[in-house]
Amino acid sequence: MDTILSGFAAGTGPKYRVLAGVIRSAIQSGQLAPGYQVPPVRELAYRLGVTPGTVARAYTILTDERLLVAGVGRGTFVRRVEPAETPATAPIAVEPVPHGSEGKTYPISLFSPALPNVGQSALIKRCMAKVAEEPPSGVMHYPSHTAYRHAREAAVRWLTGTPLGKLDEGQVVLAHGGQNAIVLILQAVLRGRRPAVLVEELAYPGFRRAAELLRADLVPVAMDEHGLIPEALAEAARAHDAQIVCTSPEVHNPTCLFTPEWRRHEIVEVARRYDLQILEDDCYRIGPARADTFRCLAPERSWYTSSISKSLTPSLRIGFAVAPEQRALDLRRAADDSFFGIAAPMADLAARLLTCPELPVLHDKVKSEYARYIRVAVNHLGAYDLSWREDVPFVWLRLGQGWRAPAFCQAAEARGVQIRPSDEFTLRDARAPHAVRIAINAQIPIEAFEGAMVCLRDLLTDLPERINV
Missing domain, CATH: 3.90.1150.10 (Aspartate Aminotransferase, domain 1)
Known part of the structure; x- marks a missing residue:
C-alpha cells in the first residue's frame, strides 16, 4: 500500500480526488486485489497528513463507483466482482442523470426517501397496458364522481387495516398525491380572510406550504417525546382562534416519534373544547398502525390523508383525502372546484393497481x-x-x-x-x-x-x- 500511496504527494487538485484517483488506478491495474482491506480512515489520514474527512470522502467516491465496499463493523475492502457482473464506474444517483465529459461525479441524495424497486415497476406497466387496452372510464369524458366509484372503492380496500372507523367510498377523494390531499382538506375547512392553522413546532414542510398557499397564518405548537402537548395546543387554539391542527401521529416527520393513544385522546379533548378540526397526515407509515387514528377517535372533526408514494411509487401521484362523514360533500366540492378530479386513465389505473393480489x-x-x-x-x-x-x-x-x-x-x-x-x-x-x-x-x-x-x-x-x- 505504501508504494501505491507514493504517488499521492505528486498529485494536483483537491486532495480527496487525488487520493481516490491513486486508489482507483491501483484497483484497476490489479495492484490492489479484490478482497484487500484498505487502511481505516483515521490511520490513512495520519499516514498521509490529511484530515479524516479527506480520506472518508475519497472512500465514498470509490464506494459510489462500486470499487470499494464497506463491511458493517469490519472495515472497507476492494470489491469482489461476481463472474456475471461488470464493474460499475459511473457515479451513483437516485435517478439516471447525464454525466459530463469531464468526469463530474454526482452526490448521493438522502433528501427524500427513494423506494426500492422490488417488482412494482413491472406491475405498474402491466396495469397501464390493460387500462390503455380497455379504459373503464373511457377517454372522451370529463371526470365525474359517479364514474370514479370503482377507484374510490379500491382506495378503501387499500386502506383496509388502518383504524379509520366507519368508512365508505363516498368519504374518499382521490388526489394528486398526499400534498394535494392536504391542500384539498384545508380548502374544505378554512374560512375567513386570515384563518389560523396550528402545526407541530417541527413538522412536514408541506403543511406550511399548503397553509401559505391559502393565505393562512401558521402557529407552531410545542411538542414533547409523545407529540403535541395538549396544554400548548389549548393555549394556541384559544389565543389564535384556530380552525384546524395538522399533525402526523403515527410517523412524525422528521423526528420518527409516535403519539400514543392516550395522548391522542387528550388532543381530541382539546379539539372538541375549542372546536378544532384535526388533519392527520399518514403518508409516511409503511408498517401497521400502532393506535387508532384521530378519525376513529373523533369522527365528527377528523380528516385523514395518505398516499402510495412511500410504499409503492411516488411517480403516479395517487393520494387519498378522507373526510368526516358529515363533511364529505365539502371535500368533494374542493376537488371539483380545483381540478374536477384526477384524470380518468389515472383513476382506472388506481382502481386496477390497488386491488392487485401481488x-x-x-x-x-x-x-x-x-x-x-x-x-x-x-x-x-x-x-x-x-x-x-x-x-x-x-x-x-x-x-x-x-x-x-x-x-x-x-x-x-x-x-x-x-x-x-x-x-x-x-x-x-x-x-x-x-x-x-x-x-x-x-x-x-x-x-x-x-x-x-x-x-x-x-x-x-x-x-x-x-x-x-
Missing part, C-alpha cells in the same frame, strides 16, 4: 428492503443521538456539541452526501434544533449507502473548525 407481497418486500438500509445507518450512527424505526424510511440525528445543522449539511454535501437540516421543518422565524434528517435511498447499492453513513459518522467525530468544506 401488492401485499410487494409491500412486505419494500419494508424488508428499507429495514436493511436502516440497519446499516444504525450500525454506523447508532452511537450518536439517533431516532429511528425499521419501518420508517428516514432517521433523525441530533448533532453533538459544536455542530450546527446548516454547517453539518454543507460539510456533508461537500463530501458528496445530501441531507436535510432541521431548519426545513420549522416555521420561517422559529428556532431550529441542531439536528438533521437522513432519508433512506434504497435505489442506490447498499454499499454506496453505507459509504455515505461512514462519511457522516466521520464528520461527527470532527469539530467543524477542523473541516475543510
Whole structure:
C-alpha cells in the first residue's frame, strides 16, 4: 500500500480526488486485489497528513463507483466482482442523470426517501397496458364522481387495516398525491380572510406550504417525546382562534416519534373544547398502525390523508383525502372546484393497481428492503443521538456539541452526501434544533449507502473548525 500511496504527494487538485484517483488506478491495474482491506480512515489520514474527512470522502467516491465496499463493523475492502457482473464506474444517483465529459461525479441524495424497486415497476406497466387496452372510464369524458366509484372503492380496500372507523367510498377523494390531499382538506375547512392553522413546532414542510398557499397564518405548537402537548395546543387554539391542527401521529416527520393513544385522546379533548378540526397526515407509515387514528377517535372533526408514494411509487401521484362523514360533500366540492378530479386513465389505473393480489407481497418486500438500509445507518450512527424505526424510511440525528445543522449539511454535501437540516421543518422565524434528517435511498447499492453513513459518522467525530468544506 505504501508504494501505491507514493504517488499521492505528486498529485494536483483537491486532495480527496487525488487520493481516490491513486486508489482507483491501483484497483484497476490489479495492484490492489479484490478482497484487500484498505487502511481505516483515521490511520490513512495520519499516514498521509490529511484530515479524516479527506480520506472518508475519497472512500465514498470509490464506494459510489462500486470499487470499494464497506463491511458493517469490519472495515472497507476492494470489491469482489461476481463472474456475471461488470464493474460499475459511473457515479451513483437516485435517478439516471447525464454525466459530463469531464468526469463530474454526482452526490448521493438522502433528501427524500427513494423506494426500492422490488417488482412494482413491472406491475405498474402491466396495469397501464390493460387500462390503455380497455379504459373503464373511457377517454372522451370529463371526470365525474359517479364514474370514479370503482377507484374510490379500491382506495378503501387499500386502506383496509388502518383504524379509520366507519368508512365508505363516498368519504374518499382521490388526489394528486398526499400534498394535494392536504391542500384539498384545508380548502374544505378554512374560512375567513386570515384563518389560523396550528402545526407541530417541527413538522412536514408541506403543511406550511399548503397553509401559505391559502393565505393562512401558521402557529407552531410545542411538542414533547409523545407529540403535541395538549396544554400548548389549548393555549394556541384559544389565543389564535384556530380552525384546524395538522399533525402526523403515527410517523412524525422528521423526528420518527409516535403519539400514543392516550395522548391522542387528550388532543381530541382539546379539539372538541375549542372546536378544532384535526388533519392527520399518514403518508409516511409503511408498517401497521400502532393506535387508532384521530378519525376513529373523533369522527365528527377528523380528516385523514395518505398516499402510495412511500410504499409503492411516488411517480403516479395517487393520494387519498378522507373526510368526516358529515363533511364529505365539502371535500368533494374542493376537488371539483380545483381540478374536477384526477384524470380518468389515472383513476382506472388506481382502481386496477390497488386491488392487485401481488401488492401485499410487494409491500412486505419494500419494508424488508428499507429495514436493511436502516440497519446499516444504525450500525454506523447508532452511537450518536439517533431516532429511528425499521419501518420508517428516514432517521433523525441530533448533532453533538459544536455542530450546527446548516454547517453539518454543507460539510456533508461537500463530501458528496445530501441531507436535510432541521431548519426545513420549522416555521420561517422559529428556532431550529441542531439536528438533521437522513432519508433512506434504497435505489442506490447498499454499499454506496453505507459509504455515505461512514462519511457522516466521520464528520461527527470532527469539530467543524477542523473541516475543510
